[in-house]
Amino acid sequence: MGRTGKILDAVLDRVWPRVCAVKTCARPVDRDRRHLCSACFAGLPFHEADGCCRVCGTTIVSKVQHDFVCEACAKDKPAYEHARSAVVYEEPVDQLLNEFKFGAAVWLAEDLADLLEGAVRAKLQPADVDVVVPVPLHPNRLRTRGYNQSALLARALGRRINRRVDERSFRRIRDTEHQSRLSGDERRKNLVGAFAVADARGIRGRTVLLVDDVMTSGNTFAHCAKALLDGGAFRVWCASVARRLKD
Ligand SMILES: [Zn+2]
Ligand SMILES: [Zn+2]
Incomplete structure (x- = not known):
C-alpha cells in the first residue's frame, strides 16, 4: 500500500x-x-504441536508409537512429509473461515495469514521451502466463487516468508463433489485423479509448501501431495490455518 x-x-x-x-x-x-x-x-484455539504425529500433525492421544507416528500414518503413510495447522476449527475460527471462504470476506486474509505464518515458522522450516502452492480450485468453482481462498492465503504467506508462490503449475483437473457432503470412504475415492501438475518446470526437484484454509481428514493434502510428487516435486509439506479434530 x-x-x-x-x-x-x-x-x-x-x-x-x-x-x-x-x-x-x-x-x-x-x-x-x-x-x-x-x-x-x-x-484463538491454537493447535498445539507437542506430542503430535511427525507426519500428519494429529495429537497422539492413545498409543504413542515409535518416533511419534500415529496409527493411521503408520498403516498408510500420506504422500506429504508433514502437515501442520495453526488453530483448531471451532468457535470463532469456524465463523471467520466460513465468511472468508463463502462470504467474500477476503479482507480477513491478513489476519488468517498471521496464523498461518506463525504455524509455518514454529512447526516447519520456511527457509527450506522453494515454492508455496495453494490447493487449487477447479475453474468451474473458481468462476462461481470468484476467488480461491487458499490462493489468497498462499500469496500472503509467500510475501511474508519471502518465498515464490506458484498458482499456475498445479491444477485441479476434475470438478469433484464437495468433500463435506461425502462419507469417509467416498471422500477417499472422490479425489483420485483430481489434481495434476500442469507445468513441471517450477515444481520438479522442489520442496513444495502446500497451503489450504482447513484440514479435515488430510485427504485433500494427501492427494495433492501425491500428484505433486508424481509431477516431480522433491517433497511436500502442508500447512492449513485450521484443523478439524476428529470426534
Ligand atoms: Zn499421523
Ligand atoms: Zn475481538
Missing part, C-alpha cells in the same frame, strides 16, 4: 472504526491493518 493509501486508511479508521470480525466481540480493532482485536486473536 502506498503513502496515500495509508493516510486514507488512517482517516477511515477515525471516521468509521473497524469493529472486530468475531461476531460476539464488537470491540474496536487495536491491531494495525487487521480485523481481529488483540484479545480475540490471543484467545
